[in-house]
Amino acid sequence: MSVSLHKVTFFESGDHIVLPINTNLTSVEEYVDDEIPFSCRSGCCGSCVIEITSGEQKVSPATNDEITFLDSLGYQGDAFRLACQCKILGDITIKPI
Numbered sequence: 158m159s160v161s162l163h164k165v166t167f168f169e170s171g172d173h174i175v176l177p178i179n180t181n182l183t184s185v186e187e188y189v190d191d192e193i194p195f196s197c198r199s200g201c202c203g204s205c206v207i208e209i210t211s212g213e214q215k216v217s218p219a220t221n222d223e224i225t226f227l228d229s230l231g232y233q234g235d236a237f238r239l240a241c242q243c244k245i246l247g248d249i250t251i252k253p254i
Contacts, residue, residue, distance in 0.1 A: 163245050168210045168252035182207070182216075182240040182251075198241045203230050205240040206254040213238075215247030 165185060166173040176184055183198060183205075197204070200223055209216065213235050219227075223242050227233070232254070240251070 163215070164248045165245065166211075166248075166250040168208075168250050176245055178246060179217075179244045182243040182245065185240070200226065200239050200242045203239070206230065206232060207238055207240045207243075208252045208254060209236050209238060210250045210252050212247055212249035215245070215249050217242075217244040217246060 161178040162175045163178060164173050164175050165182070174185060203226070206227070216238065219235075219238060219242065223239055227237050227239065237254075240253075
């Protein structure tokens with residue numbers, strides 16, 4: 158059985174990693190030093206806000222709680238997500254905020 162792999166590219170550096178489908182974006186910290194800070198990992202601190210600059214439809218959908226929280230932080234629109242709440246569904250490019 159083959160595993161579908163997808164590329165996560167970092168917008169500013171152009172560096173990328175390859176992760177299996179449905180991997181949570183918190184996994185990037187195992188491979189890339191200090192690109193995205195993670196604190197609570199439960200979607201309530203806002204330390205891992207990212208902007209998906211390409212492929213925003215290729216991550217798991219945001220929950221209403223995530224949307225409301227991002228809104229309260231001043232981030233509106235589908236491109237802004239909490240990395241700890243995203244699962245990879247395809248190739249994406251992200252920019253840590």
